[in-house]
Amino acid sequence: MNQHPGSPRPADGPPADAQQADPDEAQAVRREAGGAESSRANRSWWDRNADEYQDEHGAFLGDDRFVWGPEGLDEETAGLLGPADRLKGLSVLEIGAGAAQCSRWLAGRGARPVALDISHRQLQHSRRIDARLAARAGGTGGDAPAPVPVVQADAGALPFRDGSFDLACSAYGALPFVADAAGVMREVHRVLRPGGRWVFSVTHPIRWAFPDEPGPEGLTAVSSYFDRTPYVEQDPSGRTEYVEHHRTLGDRVREIAAAGFRLVDLVEPEWPAWNRQEWGGWSPLRGRLIPGTAVFVCLRD
Numbered sequence: 194m195n196q197h198p199g200s201p202r203p204a205d206g207p208p209a210d211a212q213q214a215d216p217d218e219a220q221a222v223r224r225e226a227g228g229a230e231s232s233r234a235n236r237s238w239w240d241r242n243a244d245e246y247q248d249e250h251g252a253f254l255g256d257d258r259f260v261w262g263p264e265g266l267d268e269e270t271a272g273l274l275g276p277a278d279r280l281k282g283l284s285v286l287e288i289g290a291g292a293a294q295c296s297r298w299l300a301g302r303g304a305r306p307v308a309l310d311i312s313h314r315q316l317q318h319s320r321r322i323d324a325r326l327a328a329r330a331g332g333t334g335g336d337a338p339a340p341v342p343v344v345q346a347d348a349g350a351l352p353f354r355d356g357s358f359d360l361a362c363s364a365y366g367a368l369p370f371v372a373d374a375a376g377v378m379r380e381v382h383r384v385l386r387p388g389g390r391w392v393f394s395v396t397h398p399i400r401w402a403f404p405d406e407p408g409p410e411g412l413t414a415v416s417s418y419f420d421r422t423p424y425v426e427q428d429p430s431g432r433t434e435y436v437e438h439h440r441t442l443g444d445r446v447r448e449i450a451a452a453g454f455r456l457v458d459l460v461e462p463e464w465p466a467w468n469r470q471e472w473g474g475w476s477p478l479r480g481r482l483i484p485g486t487a488v489f490v491c492l493r494d
């Protein structure tokens with residue numbers, strides 16, 4: 194669910210080809226980008242852009258709502274984490290949590306979430322929301338919701354012991370951005386207890402075949418769905434500023450299985466009539482015709 198309001202093109206999918214932009218501006222290209230390079234670039238990018246992201250999307254995300262993507266599929270009704278009444282008391286890891294809106298929804302159901310993100314600035318927004326909710330509730334005592342515990346770390350190296358959590362979730366967090374998505378799957382498997390559930394959403398892989406435009410120009414396939422070359426934004430000197438990594442549906446399934454999970458559902462949310470918003474390349478027009486989000490529901494047996 195990333196956004197690039199100021200970049201040459203929104204970055205939830207690839208450009209048709211490498212783009213030649215203004216020589217002083219970032220350029221969008223398709224080229225290789227390694228794990229450390231991707232993490233470093235994305236951490237800086239999210240630190241620089243967190244304020245704008247939360248300004249632009251905070252109202253849709255809510256303070257304590259759990260939405261799986263721009264379609265607005267809400268965990269409250271989707272129940273992909275299991276029945277809401279069984280969340281009480283569960284320890285939950287949210288990966289790539291941003292301002293931890295999903296974790297706050299989980300805490301409201303009695304779960305014990307930890308919100309992990311690589312970006313310090315995103316996590317400061319979590320603190321900002323916690324403080325506002327506490328002030329609204331009349332201070333830190335009484336009915337004020339407890340602040341969500343946050344951890345700044347890379348999803349590829351989770352700083353937790355084996356078997357620390359009952360549940361792990363991620364709404365567009367980390368997985369679209371990491372070079373080694375299979376490694377993240379293994380890490381999540383490691384920190385989950387047997388019987389745990391792992392549910393995550395990403396940009397639907399088919400979107401990588403289309404220009405990332407909300408209008409009619411975004412309806413014609415121009416790139417190979419099978420081209421896994423990362424989408425990279427770089428400064429004029431070639432320094433990497435932002436990266437997204439593509440996996441086909443089959444790649445994702447194989448990575449899930451290789452880590453030891455059982456895939457029990459793959460949800461492709463349809464665009465609902467009530468949702469009139471555009472979010473980068475997501476729009477009602479495209480949403481009627483092609484999927485924009487894929488949500489994978491996995492079990493650790």
Ligand SMILES: C[S@@+](CC[C@H](N)C(=O)[O-])C[C@H]1O[C@@H](n2cnc3c(N)ncnc32)[C@H](O)[C@@H]1O
Nearest residue numbers: 194195239289291311312347348364366367370
């Ligand atoms: C599109 S936001 C999703 C956050 C939240 N679910 C939302 O909808 O706003 C993606 C988040 O993933 C985080 N992220 C990117 N790469 C990461 C990594 N390697 N490890 C942990 N978090 C990462 C970013 O900092 C960002 O907060």
